[in-house]
Amino acid sequence: MELLGILxxxxxxxxxxxxxxxxxxxxxxxxxxxxxxWTAGNLPSAPYSAG
Incomplete structure (x- = not known):
């Protein structure tokens, strides 16, 4: 009977x-x-120029 309960x-x-x-x-x-x-947040869309 105990085995049935465990089962x-x-x-x-x-x-x-x-x-x-x-x-x-x-x-x-x-x-x-x-x-x-896709967006990069508020980053510029073109790279900064050196001059």
Whole structure:
């Protein structure tokens, strides 16, 4: 009878772990999509001239 209780407890822990992993998205992070063009902030668009 004790073995059955341990087995059921183990199955419950295993199912809880699987549920937590599935709800977490299996660690998948979506890629970042950018629609704005690249900018360098407030840096000049042409290099400074030497003279």
């Amino acid at each position: 059921l407890l183990g199955l419950w822990v295993l199912s809880a772990a699987v549920r937590a992993i599935v709800n977490d998205g299996r660690g998948h992070t979506p890629s970042v999509r950018s629609t704005a063009p």
